[in-house]
Amino acid sequence: MRKEIMEVGGQLVPYFRTPEFSEIMLDSDRLLKKFMNAGRDAQSIYLTCSGTGAMEATIMNCFTKNDKVLIVDGGTFGHRFVDLCKVHGIPHDSICIRFDEILTEKHLKKYDNKGYTAVFVNIDETSTGQLYDIKIISDYCKRNDTYLVVDAISSFLIDHYDMDTYDVDATIISSQKGMCIAPGLSVVVLSDRIVRERVKKIDIKNLYFNFNEYMKDFERGQTPFTPCVGICMEMNRALNLIEEMGLENLLMSIDKVAKDFRKRVKELPVTIPAFPLSSAITPIIFKDKIAKKVFNILKDKYDVYVNPTGGDREEYVLRVAHIGDTTIEDNKMLIDLLRKAIKEAKS
Amino acid sequence: MRKEIMEVGGQLVPYFRTPEFSEIMLDSDRLLKKFMNAGRDAQSIYLTCSGTGAMEATIMNCFTKNDKVLIVDGGTFGHRFVDLCKVHGIPHDSICIRFDEILTEKHLKKYDNKGYTAVFVNIDETSTGQLYDIKIISDYCKRNDTYLVVDAISSFLIDHYDMDTYDVDATIISSQKGMCIAPGLSVVVLSDRIVRERVKKIDIKNLYFNFNEYMKDFERGQTPFTPCVGICMEMNRALNLIEEMGLENLLMSIDKVAKDFRKRVKELPVTIPAFPLSSAITPIIFKDKIAKKVFNILKDKYDVYVNPTGGDREEYVLRVAHIGDTTIEDNKMLIDLLRKAIKEAKS
Numbered sequence: 001m002r003k004e005i006m007e008v009g010g011q012l013v014p015y016f017r018t019p020e021f022s023e024i025m026l027d028s029d030r031l032l033k034k035f036m037n038a039g040r041d042a043q044s045i046y047l048t049c050s051g052t053g054a055m056e057a058t059i060m061n062c063f064t065k066n067d068k069v070l071i072v073d074g075g076t077f078g079h080r081f082v083d084l085c086k087v088h089g090i091p092h093d094s095i096c097i098r099f100d101e102i103l104t105e106k107h108l109k110k111y112d113n114k115g116y117t118a119v120f121v122n123i124d125e126t127s128t129g130q131l132y133d134i135k136i137i138s139d140y141c142k143r144n145d146t147y148l149v150v151d152a153i154s155s156f157l158i159d160h161y162d163m164d165t166y167d168v169d170a171t172i173i174s175s176q177k178g179m180c181i182a183p184g185l186s187v188v189v190l191s192d193r194i195v196r197e198r199v200k201k202i203d204i205k206n207l208y209f210n211f212n213e214y215m216k217d218f219e220r221g222q223t224p225f226t227p228c229v230g231i232c233m234e235m236n237r238a239l240n241l242i243e244e245m246g247l248e249n250l251l252m253s254i255d256k257v258a259k260d261f262r263k264r265v266k267e268l269p270v271t272i273p274a275f276p277l278s279s280a281i282t283p284i285i286f287k288d289k290i291a292k293k294v295f296n297i298l299k300d301k302y303d304v305y306v307n308p309t310g311g312d313r314e315e316y317v318l319r320v321a322h323i324g325d326t327t328i329e330d331n332k333m334l335i336d337l338l339r340k341a342i343k344e345a346k347s
Numbered sequence: 348m349r350k351e352i353m354e355v356g357g358q359l360v361p362y363f364r365t366p367e368f369s370e371i372m373l374d375s376d377r378l379l380k381k382f383m384n385a386g387r388d389a390q391s392i393y394l395t396c397s398g399t400g401a402m403e404a405t406i407m408n409c410f411t412k413n414d415k416v417l418i419v420d421g422g423t424f425g426h427r428f429v430d431l432c433k434v435h436g437i438p439h440d441s442i443c444i445r446f447d448e449i450l451t452e453k454h455l456k457k458y459d460n461k462g463y464t465a466v467f468v469n470i471d472e473t474s475t476g477q478l479y480d481i482k483i484i485s486d487y488c489k490r491n492d493t494y495l496v497v498d499a500i501s502s503f504l505i506d507h508y509d510m511d512t513y514d515v516d517a518t519i520i521s522s523q524k525g526m527c528i529a530p531g532l533s534v535v536v537l538s539d540r541i542v543r544e545r546v547k548k549i550d551i552k553n554l555y556f557n558f559n560e561y562m563k564d565f566e567r568g569q570t571p572f573t574p575c576v577g578i579c580m581e582m583n584r585a586l587n588l589i590e591e592m593g594l595e596n597l598l599m600s601i602d603k604v605a606k607d608f609r610k611r612v613k614e615l616p617v618t619i620p621a622f623p624l625s626s627a628i629t630p631i632i633f634k635d636k637i638a639k640k641v642f643n644i645l646k647d648k649y650d651v652y653v654n655p656t657g658g659d660r661e662e663y664v665l666r667v668a669h670i671g672d673t674t675i676e677d678n679k680m681l682i683d684l685l686r687k688a689i690k691e692a693k694s
Contacts, residue, residue: 001359009577010357012348013529015652048531048574049396053555087554176573182360184395184531184575206553207434208400225397226523228531228575230356305362 002325005181008237013230020223021229024236028235030217031052033189035247036152036171037162041192045214046185048228051153051174052188056084058149058170058207062176062190062198065089067117070146070239072137075127076310077151081120097125099313102170102275103132108140118147118169124155127309129319131159131278138166147194153177153186157242158254158280158323169194180324181234185227254279258322261331265320268338281307281319286342289315293345294338352528355584360577368576371543371583376565378586380536382594383499383518384509388539392561393532395575398500398521401533403431404556405496405517409537409545412436414464417493419450419484421539423657424498428467446660449622450479455487465494465516471502471625474656476666478506478625485513490692494541500524500533503590505601505627505670516541524627527671528581532574547600601626605669608678615685628654628666633689636662640692641685649684 001010005058014021029044038044047054059081063069069090071081074097085092093116095107119141123129134150141148147169152161156171157178169191176183190199190211199211207213213224234235242250257278262272270284277283288295291308295318298304307319348356360366376391385391394401406428410416416437418428421444439465441455466488471478481497488495494516499508503518504525510518518537523530536556537546546558549550554560560571589597605626609619617631624630633641638655642665645651654666667681 006357006359009360010353013356013523017655018646018652048575049400049555050574052572053396056553056555070563087552089552142540174573176360178578182575182577184578185574205434206403207431208396208403225399226530228395228529228578229523230529230577231575243632254650274582299365305365307362308364339444 001180002241005234005237006024006093008234009182011232011233013233016227016229017222021232025218025221025232027233028236028239029221031243032187034223035239035242036156037164037251038171038189039164039191039262042163043190043192044197044220045188045190045211046212046223046227046232047188047209048184048225049186051151051172051186052080054172055080055151056088057211058188059084059088059090059171060204060206060209061202061211062147062149062170062194063088063090063118064202065091067091068115069093070111070116070119072097072119072132074101074103074130075099075122075125077122077126077153078346081122081151094252097130099128100273101135103130105136108136112140112144113191116144116146118149120149120151122151122153123161124152124159124280126154126281127282127311128275129273129277129281129283130275131155133276134166138168142167148200154280155278157247157250159278160251163189163191167191175231175235178323179235179238181238182231183234185231213313220227251279255272256324257326257328257331258282260328261320261334262320264331264335267335269277269342280323281321283309283317283319284338286316286318288346290342290345291315291318294318294341297341297344298337304334304337349588351588352581352585355581356529356577358580360580363574363576364569365580366485368579372565372579374633375583375586376568378590379534382586382589383503383536384511384627385510385536386538387519389510390537390539390542390562391565392535392537392558393570393574393579394535394556394561395531395572396531396533398498398519398532399427400428400556401519401521401535402498403435404558405519405535406431406435406437406554407551407553408516408549408555408558409494409496409541410435410437410465411549412438414438416440416461417442417458417463419444419466419468419479421448421450421477421479422469422472423445424469424473424500428469428498444477446475447620449621450477450483452483453478455483458487459491459650460643463491463493465496467496467498469498469500470508471499471506471627471682473501473628474658475622476620476628476630477622478502480623481513485515494545499541502625504594504597506625507598510536510538522578522582525670526585527620528585529578532578533581534542552680601669604673604675604678605629607675608669608681609677611678611682612685614682616689627670628668630656630664630666631685633665634661635693637689637692638662638665641688643687644691645684648688651681651684
């Protein structure tokens with residue numbers, strides 16, 4: 001988190017049913033849509049909930065038991081779409097991608113002309129770090145005339161992302177990733193098409209997640225229920241900081257740090273995956289079962305946090321984030337600490 | 348908001364999948380349950396959402412179409428329970444309380460032995476300021492053997508509140524009221540009875556609001572989805588500050604400020620309601636249609652915020668909050684500003 005964001009966090013949270021707060025929300029919305037190249041008529045839903053809440057809300061508002069959904073299931077977060085479809089009784093199939101497998105056109109071709117009405121994908125599968133090729137997914141959707149729902153939570157404002165070019169119908173993001181602000185706020189940006197054809201027609205059996213209520217209130221920059229006002233203030237500061245520095249410059253700077261880390265990490269007795277990686281994180285793979293040990297040494301001895309990995313790879317993989325104000329100096333330091341921690345974990 | 352809380356808001360939001368964060372959550376939970384005198388086996392659900400989200404989640408996890416619910420509907424928030432029951436197809440009846448009417452035992456007696464399985468009440472109906480007598484509601488529930496669900500969002504840590512004595516089965520609170528921290532976090536505290544008889548047995552068609560998932564993870568002080576970590580940190584500081592000063596002292600101090608305001612406001616050409624009031628707010632009633640005008644003068648000219656009132660009384664009623672670090676000096680100042688604003692609004 002940047003100093004400028006922490007300053008916002010340390011300020012009084014304002015009363016929000018005012019034209020002043022509405023202006024702030026509308027300003028954030030303008031920037032957010034610009035940064036993701038959302039269509040002119042795209043509409044945003046500002047939800048106080050985690051990314052999973054926003055994924056579930058999107059499914060509830062846009063799909064029914066009459067749909068047939070294709071899910072790219074290549075890790076924990078891809079699989080969450082499967083769980084959500086099960087809970088809501090949405091017929092679905094999964095393209096299962098193994099940890100070391102790259103999603104290619106071949107995977108998708110098999111599902112041509114099978115009557116799917118939507119594709120769900122976590123464009124950066126956060127649990128493995130694979131950044132899927134949105135072009136091949138978008139091409140599939142165009143030739144099969146299906147909706148495209150993208151969870152861009154751990155990719156937006158980190159990797160290039162473009163709703164309009166790739167005809168994305170719903171983009172789901174969360175505050176704590178690319179924006180580098182506190183968690184608690186999630187946003188769903190909807191294409192005009194999905195709003196007209198789905199959201200306005202589906203009778204959702206839920207009040208808190210009813211997108212029609214949110215769209216109505218957002219015409220005046222408000223939300224139907226009390227939002228996480230403090231995080232909304234942080235969002236506005238974060239988006240304006242990005243506007244000042246330029247989105248391209250931000251993406252280049254994260255990319256540079258990620259590439260530098262990936263070059264340096266070769267000095268260590270670890271490997272990194274061969275698939276395309278998001279600039280958000282680099283997974284590092286150990287030969288021995290020491291991932292948890294290394295995590296704890298870094299945390300307890302050096303007060304440095306990397307991300308553990310769940311599931312059957314938890315003893316072998318750690319993930320290193322490159323977002324926020326991480327620098328090349330930090331990379332140097334982390335490589336040194338990793339070297340020490342690995343040595344200690346093995347001894 | 349207190350200075351100590353704003354300091355927490357200005358700090359780096361920590362990574363949360365750690366034993367350290369779990370300890371903080373468990374410490375908050377211990378204090379929260381102590382302050383509401385929850386039963387020994389009560390369980391808490393920490394949700395990243397607004398109070399409405401928590402109300403809806405409680406209904407979804409604890410009640411079904413086979414129930415019959417009695418709702419105290421005396422304003423905007425009481426009526427929200429009605430809306431939620433409609434959305435979820437829960438059979439329900441309402442005790443409608445007019446703005447100037449006091450809820451008494453007579454209202455409830457009419458509904459004796461009618462087969463209700465639960466009573467829903469906003470113990471302080473925030474939109475009118477009426478603090479209902481929990482004893483008569485609790486007595487009704489005991490003699491009719493129904494569950495009692497209390498929205499205590501605008502009352503807990505402001506008025507006396509006691510789950511165990513009044514056999515409350517679910518208490519719903521939100522971060523931005525009595526705790527005086529940023530909005531975005533809501534908590535549901537459940538009795539052992541409702542957990543065993545309802546939550547564990549109901550097959551909820553929702554993932555984000557599935558209480559069983561939250562209970563399982565909270566055994567180790569965690570939540571199934573990313574929580575609003577920053578607000579959780581503020582909660583811990585707020586509850587520890589209350590523990591240091593003593594809950595009784597906090598309640599007495601708010602009560603003193605509320606009573607002082609109510610005494611002073613008699614100098615102005617306004618009236619206040621005759622019904623029992625929560626110490627949270629005092630509604631002030633104007634003879635003329637000037638409430639919105641007065642609100643705007645206070646906001647634009649003096650940068651002072653009072654609460655407008657929605658619905659058909661919006662031109663006649665404003666509500667003044669007494670929570671946070673409001674003092675008797677603030678009361679004096681506000682009375683002076685109100686006097687000026689009323690004069691200006693009428694001219």
